[in-house]
Amino acid sequence: MGKQYYTIGMAGHIDHGKTTLTKALTSVDTDRLKEEKDRSISIEPGFAPLYNDEEMEISVVDVPGHERFIRQMIAGVAGIDLIVLVVAADEGVMPQTKEHLDILSLLGVTHGIVVLTKISKVDEELRDMALEEVIDELKGTVFERASVLVADSISGEGVEELKQKIITTLRGMASRSIRGDFRLPIDQVFTLKGQGTVVRGTVFEGTLDTGEEIIILPQGIHTKAKQIQAHHRKESRAFAGQRAAINLSGVDYKELKRGNVLVTSTHLTVTNTIDVCLEVIHAVNHPIKQRMPVVLHVGTSEVMGKLVFFDRNKVESETELILCQIRLDESIVVKRGDRFILRRPSPMETIGGGWIIQPNGGKYKFGEETMALLQSERHGTPQERVLRLLEQYKCVDEDFILSEASLSHRELHDLLQGDDQWVVLSESKISHMKIVEECVKSIEQILREFHEEFPLLRGINSGELKQTLKRYTEDLVDYVIEQKHWKRNSGFLCLEGFIPHLPTEWEKRCKQLIILLEADGTHVKDMEEYFHQVGIPQKWQSDFYHFFIQEKKIVQLDNKKAYSYQIFMKAVEGLKEKTGETFDIADAKAALGLSRKYMIPFLEKLDKDGLTLRIQGHRKWIGTSMKE
Template identity: 30%
Template sequence: MIVGTAGHIDHGKTALVKALTGVDADRLKEEKARGITIDLGYAYSDLGDGRQLGFVDVPGHERFVHNMLAGATGIDAALLVVSAAEGIKPQTVEHLQILDLLGLDRGVVALTKADLADDDELLGRMAEIEALLCTTGLAGAEIMPVSALTGRGVDELKARLLALGESARNTAGFARLAVDRCFVLPGAGVVVTGTAHAGEIRVDDRLLLTPSGLEARVRSLHAQNRPAEIGRAGERCALNLAGPKLSREAVRRGDWVVGPELHMPTDRLDVRLRLLASEPQALRHWSPAHVHIGAAHVMGRVALLRGDRLAPGETMLAQLVLEEKVGALAGDRVILRDPSATRTIGGATVVDPFGPPRNRRTPRRLAELDAMAAWDDDDLLGRFLALEAGHADLARFGLAHNLRQAELERMLAAANGVRVQGFGFLEATLEAARRDIADTLAAFHENSPDAPGLQPERLRLAMRRRFPVPAFRALLEREVAAKTVALDGGFVRLPGHSLRLGARDEALWRKISADLARERFRPPRVRDFAQTYGEAEPQVRKLLRQLARLGRVVEVAPDQFFLRPAVAQMIAAADALGPDFTAAQFRDRLDNGRKVAIQVLEFFDRHGITVRRGDLRRTVPQKLGQYGPPPG
């Protein structure tokens, strides 16, 4: 378990940690000279029975609250320190507010310098502290008089801290460590230290630094100040890292060392925000603030989502729009300080680490955030799938909540959900979507019997429930595979629907298709067919464009139609010429004349089938099958 100190400057935090562990946590030369803690200090108490307490000693001066916050977000329990000689002071209050905003409900209060107060004074101080704690998560915490000078109560305090229990951090997810210190050791290289928030880190693991994305391999590690092969969530770890671009300057406090699966930096956090009751006035929409998350400290703006003012003591959904990208996951705690960084103003819990830049205040989005607010609830996925959106992007959901694939599938099964490609749906939603697609197509066929069907995007927009494009594509492919709908030439139709040409159009098409097959690489134009068969030119054009929508012919140039298999053959012929062929080589290969050859090649250029550089072209391998395989 990691215990973090908290309290006003000169109330004896560092001396108490030394009495508990035998280690002086003040490591900087300036700290020794000035007699105050400036940055984070670390100490460990080995109890000899396999158990161990780790301590993060934080500075108490108001100027160094940003350093205190870098260490406080990684602790499991609080050791609130109050001097019996001075009692509650300003930083006592602010540190306690921070602990409460971080959701800490395990801790002990050490009433230090007990040798400087008599029993009545101690009882008075304890009553003051109880009153201060009563509205926080540490309400009811034991208050223990101690003296680092005489040793009074130190052993009892250590026993009480051990009785709080071990860290409850998640070891099942992917590895995640908040970096609060980086330095270089001669002969070893870059070393980062921090608290592991989730998962396990092993020697030789290949990890990433977030937000930079730098690769790093774990050469060796220490967990709780001991050499180890594995560092687990809830332990303080020192990682000796190696990487091609890794240096002391490339790593900074606030970075995360994560499994590659968790590397997704973000600058928009949807949160549930609480403004402290002690604030003198309401927080306005788009107010600037200092944002502390993990060990990171960035500037940002607060976009309120259910109004333009948040009153002191109240809670509201908000989006934090940050000036820099950070690593964040659902459930992370955030501390906000005022623009001048002189006081803590509130705190938040991350609901969705990947907030949208638009439509963040719509009823649909707010309902999603309400459903996700209980981020650690086993039924979270089920509640989310039952919302109006009707689906979940499983990869994004798993990333936001640090879920391995097996755990994600378990949650989906518990919700009676179904995976369709990368999306989760309830069975009832799938059935409703199937009926919606069928009903929409049936109505279209009834109103437009001479049309081949609906293009996929028009179908999506016409449905009663409008799914995002990727989710709709997954649903449509499922229905095509189940043969409840058919996809012909870029149009979706019901299986029983087919475009029937009138007797006259059918007869004309038989003649035209024979001519197109005979002159496959240099077919007649629309006016030629009109003159040959005595038809009006607009009627011939309408017929061929109707057949183009069905995918039977392709309009390569205005009024110049080719059979679809002929287009596939021309693509194969171009590819057979090898890289960097000329228009003349293509013309000679097909013997279709320069004008038609140029029209065909320009069509290929427009559709990405070929890439032109000067007078030379080459085919694009990924596009060779765009019009089907060439006929054998």
């Protein structure tokens, strides 16, 4: 097992000592803005290194506590593995403490440590009362069984015990997976003189190497990771769970903002309509109605939108999860399983949160049919979820399935082993026989239509076929062609039994043209004259001419003249018989009796097709057959 990377968050009510405690733990003041220092409050999330050894690296995010900065708090806790909930002993549990608890629960943060701070400001009796209040407040929440510690940032009491508790807790937790494609939601964008644009964030998944290609979504900007840093240390690679700063190549920082996402794959969904599983907070003070404006927080994004229900027009005192949709004013970058928070823009309050069941939501009608679809999306079996992915992408790799269908490695392994209808291509690409059969039918239809439109051609070029089949991946098309064994001829694909042929209405005239060409032997006229002589219109002449060459009816000498294939081959044999291993133009003229206007293109054709090699004024026989 390699090194593990974790990010923890400091949360709690304003002025309960989060920043001071962070400094006591890390020796770093995370209030970096002048306004933060002047007002003694955190406005933006602050970051600091907590611990680093050969096995583990831990970073701290200090999130703002003031209710006006809840959106920064949500962005700050995106991607954290463990929360340290800070409660001041002299004030106890406050409104923002409760709202932070709700938000953390909705974001799926289940690992936490509660710390009672400022203990030097109260006597032992008040400390015990505050502890009881905290424990009581945690009942019924995901942190009900969390450890509760005491610490004082000024005197240092309990700080080292807290640090060791954090370390031991994380050692018992699984770190984020470095498998799969890299994803980093941006929470800070800035520029450095001489360096250019730099972005910061917590790596949600995957790894990124220095120099690797990156795509910035949703804009679709392509760039490179010019340099990677973690807490001011230059690194060659960034890992899932790690706080990282990425120096981007050739990107203006004004083009970027918090909420943009760095990725290394094109598979991530850019969307403005998401189907979700919503949990509503019990303490909501205002009604939640159909199509009401909402603010969605997901990753580090904050986007306005509308809440759309399909089975109700308002939310009563619901305790069950609600399947619904959020239609957004701007595009976001998400995947199935991503957690979100939903807030009312005015009056501002957190109304709920949940997880995304379908990043690409559709336009649905109100009623039972849509609710059944949403239930299927939510509870779909692993097979149903993978097949739903394949209906869209046709062929995907294992990592993509694991992330988009929310499967574990074991679930995917069991799925593939339990049914021989799954198709595993090269490099762990996966499809299904249902998709393969669709692709087979599509190729056969394309070939039939191509043969009908272009009966003169041997078949369709494989590159052109793949371009026509863009909805299928190139890997899948290659697999299907290999398995089906369609007839292949010099890079062209055709249906079994197909033979290039002339259109019936022109077949007789084309045969007559070849007879006339053969009759003229080696003293031919321009091809245009033969076409005119047999009555073939200008628009067909080029197609028929190339068909004659393809089917070895004629041999092109130059842009205007050609020999009958039989006449050309007889001339080659005659020249061979009457010359030695080498010969010159005079020898050739004597052997064939051709004038210079025929002789020169004839000899150049021999050179081009590899039958002869020109050496100064002579030619040497080197080949026995013409090139295709």
